[in-house]
Amino acid sequence: MSELRVVAPDGVPEVRPGDDLVALLLPLVELTDGDIVVVTSKVVSKAEGRLRTSTTAAELPGETLRVVARRGETTIVRNHLGLTMAAAGIDNSNVAAGSVVLLPEDPDASARAIRVAIQERTGNNVGVIITDTAGRAWREGQTDIAIGAAGVRVLEQFAGRTDSYGNELAVTAPAVADELASTAELAQGKLGGRPFAVVRGRADLVLPPRDDGPGAASVIRREGGDLFGYGAREAVVRALAGRAGDQRTFGSSASSGEVRAAFHVVAPDASVKAEGNGLHVSGIAPEVAAALAFAHGWQRVDDGMLRPLDSR
Structure with a gap:
């Protein structure tokens, strides 16, 4: 027993x-x-x-490593401990009014x-x-x-x-x-x-x-090791923005097969051909190609040519 x-x-x-x-x-x-x-x-x-005489909104920026998702007044962040939590784990329960407790x-x-x-x-x-x-x-x-x-x-x-x-x-x-x-x-x-x-x-x-x-x-999963490093809306925005600092959160470079499949979902008539260690893409708007490449850990290196970031 x-x-x-x-x-x-x-x-x-x-x-x-x-x-x-x-x-x-x-x-x-x-x-x-x-x-x-x-x-x-x-x-x-x-x-x-x-313990701080403050508000969650005032303390949140200082406790945030990066924002994962926002919905109205709810903000999910990865905090400086690496934890992904609502409001970075800042709490205003079981404390005097006008106070908050940080982790x-x-x-x-x-x-x-x-x-x-x-x-x-x-x-x-x-x-x-x-x-x-x-x-x-x-x-x-x-x-x-x-x-x-x-x-x-x-x-x-x-x-x-x-x-x-x-x-x-x-x-x-x-x-x-x-x-x-x-x-x-x-x-x-x-x-x-x-x-x-x-x-x-x-x-x-x-x-x-x-x-x-x-x-x-x-x-705690390492940054980029989590399959859900951004909320659904935020992932779209980050991929379209294509800022280098956001790349790691999408994880390591996807295989060429995964990238080809993604392109065919978004643009079924696009041409995606293997060339060396990369892919040559045509028949799709360059901005869309760049966003898809970014989300999969790839980058556009010249006109229509994509290569995995891990190959740099």
């Missing part, structure tokens, strides 16, 4: 800049080796002085500091996860995810193993840190004033002392 237990203690006071989070937690729970301590990013940010500057470092402090004060080897709430593409609602981690596996690797039917698993890698984050949130609640949780029953995910692991940053 497998059992997972989550405890989210009451009695946590309002967290203020400079507060010692471990000192607030330890009187409320009795930790043991193999526990996983889950802490909301809100209280980490408050303790680290990331921690380095959530993995924050998790490491909490882990070290717990070990020094209790002697227990625990994992630490820092969480925040995020939406999900194609699904309504939000769940908590791990934005910081120390001493805990963030992914379980099953590639190369076989299931009970003998099928080899090729790319299965459960995001266990995210699963633990959302599990803890069920006990914490959004309005319960319980920013800490302790998950017990997955000691196998806790790393040895002084091994903090790769952190939650390791599960």
